[in-house]
Amino acid sequence: MRAFTVERYGDEAGLRAGEVPDPEVGAHDVLIRIQAASVNPLDRMIRDGELKAILPYRLPVVLGNDLAGIVVEVGAAVTRFAVGDEVFARPDKDRIGTFAELIAVHQDDVAIKPATLTMEEAASLPLVALTSWQALVERANIQPGQRVLVHAGSGGLGTIAIQLAKHLGAHVATTTSTANVDLVKRLGADVVVDYKKQAFETVLHDYDVVLDSLGGETLLKSLGVLKPGGQVISVSGPPDAAFGRELGANPVIRLVMSALSSRIRRRARRRNVTYSFLFMKASGDQLRELTPLIEAGRIRPVVDTVFSFESAPEALEYLETGRAKAGKVVLKMT
Numbered sequence: 001m002r003a004f005t006v007e008r009y010g011d012e013a014g015l016r017a018g019e020v021p022d023p024e025v026g027a028h029d030v031l032i033r034i035q036a037a038s039v040n041p042l043d044r045m046i047r048d049g050e051l052k053a054i055l056p057y058r059l060p061v062v063l064g065n066d067l068a069g070i071v072v073e074v075g076a077a078v079t080r081f082a083v084g085d086e087v088f089a090r091p092d093k094d095r096i097g098t099f100a101e102l103i104a105v106h107q108d109d110v111a112i113k114p115a116t117l118t119m120e121e122a123a124s125l126p127l128v129a130l131t132s133w134q135a136l137v138e139r140a141n142i143q144p145g146q147r148v149l150v151h152a153g154s155g156g157l158g159t160i161a162i163q164l165a166k167h168l169g170a171h172v173a174t175t176t177s178t179a180n181v182d183l184v185k186r187l188g189a190d191v192v193v194d195y196k197k198q199a200f201e202t203v204l205h206d207y208d209v210v211l212d213s214l215g216g217e218t219l220l221k222s223l224g225v226l227k228p229g230g231q232v233i234s235v236s237g238p239p240d241a242a243f244g245r246e247l248g249a250n251p252v253i254r255l256v257m258s259a260l261s262s263r264i265r266r267r268a269r270r271r272n273v274t275y276s277f278l279f280m281k282a283s284g285d286q287l288r289e290l291t292p293l294i295e296a297g298r299i300r301p302v303v304d305t306v307f308s309f310e311s312a313p314e315a316l317e318y319l320e321t322g323r324a325k326a327g328k329v330v331l332k333m334t
Contacts, residue, residue: 003100004312005060009049015063015099015313023097023104030081030107031073032089036123036306037064037098039315039329040156046096047316053256054239054247054279055093063312064098066090068113068122078107080284086113090126092282099312099331111287114294121301124328125160129290129299131280132161135211135233136168139278144169146208149200149225153189154180154326157213157235159302162187167298173207175200180326183302201225212236219264228272237264239277247279302327309333 001022004015025031043063045051068088071081081087089110097103113122136142148165152158153174165172166188173191176184181192193200199221206227212219215236222232240261244254261277268275293299304324307315309331319329 001101002309003062003097004064005062006047006057007060009047009052009059014047015316016060017310017312020060020062020100023102025073025075025104026106027075027077028106028108029075029104030071030078030087030110031102031104032067032069032087032110033072033102034067034069034098034100035119035333036069037067037309037331038124038127038156039307039312039319039331040065040127041319042127043099043316044320053253054249057096062097062100064100065096066123066126067098067103068117068119069103072102075107080107081110081112086119087111088113088122088126088287089284090130090280090282090287093279099309101333107284109282109284111284111291114291116295116297117301120306120330120332121303124156124301124303124330125290125294126287127280128157128160128328129164130283130286131157131235131278132164132211133286133290134280135235135278136161136164136170136209139233139276140209140231142168142170142209145171147171147173147206149173149175149204149207149210149222150189151175151211151218151222152213153184153187153192154302155213156302156328157211158184159187159327160299161211162189163299164293167293173200173204183326187300187302209233220267223264223267223271223273223275226271226273231274231276232268233276233278235278235280237261237275237277239279240265240275243277243279304329306330306332 148170201221204225210222210232212234238260241258244257
């Protein structure tokens with residue numbers, strides 16, 4: 001089958017197109033013919049080797065972390081799906097590879113595609129929708145009336161997190177550029193901070209939760225907008241020891257993670273707030289919980305640009321250089 005692989009971390013050639021063996025289908029797997037796959041910042045980080053300490057893939061590895069497609073084969077123990085089902089999924093972190101014609105995914109990580117969406121729209125959702133759910137529902141347990149700040153509201157994660165937070169009854173603030181102020185308002189943001197005109201830390205205060213996808217100084221400044229007892233959940237900040245335990249990392253790696261996050265955790269403690277790192281997990285069950293919200297229009301995908309499958313390297317470059325204006329970048333099989 002055709003696929004795009006990473007053969008060497010940080011290789012100037014980046015992604016390489018070529019033929020790789022078709023996936024082996026385990027007893028609990030479904031084999032999916034991929035119709036569309038989305039491009040995520042995570043793909044760039046994997047390509048460049050930034051996560052090799054916590055995601056030690058054996059190279060070459062097929063890149064790609066979410067998809068929509070059609071089931072073409074089921075394993076002997078599969079009970080949830082049949083050949084011909086239209087599905088979407090974020091494969092488990094150990095079984096990535098959606099920049100390809102086919103992928104075998106454990107049935108627990110797959111869900112039936114929302115009927116109201118195209119394949120391209122469905123492919124844009126799994127990673128960011130699951131991240132939003134695990135941050136706002138599982139970890140933060142957002143309640144009606146709470147105040148939530150979602151950074152980078154026009155990004156792939158931000159566009160979905162705003163909508164989910166509003167569905168949960170939260171008062172939602174977000175940061176974005178001037179060009180996307182109207183977009184994030186339409187998605188449900190109550191307060192919009194144009195970062196080209198204002199510093200969010202001088203405008204916002206007494207928030208319960210911050211969802212951070214930017215890291216760096218933005219993460220540090222986010223501590224100041226929280227009320228006592230509040231929490232910042234970051235997908236871009238330094239990993240912490242709790243994540244190391246979830247990952248099953250060895251004690252040395254957990255110690256390194258603890259050291260990496262020590263600065264932000266100390267600052268959080270001084271302000272009587274908490275910091276945690278989130279690396280989302282695959283979950284077909286959570287995608288099924290999200291599907292009624294998607295089909296009812298409470299969560300709408302935002303797609304910036306659709307590239308052909310053959311243009312995967314250009315799509316990744318487009319995302320990496322910041323040319324995407326809003327929402328997700330998607331690859332479409334031809």
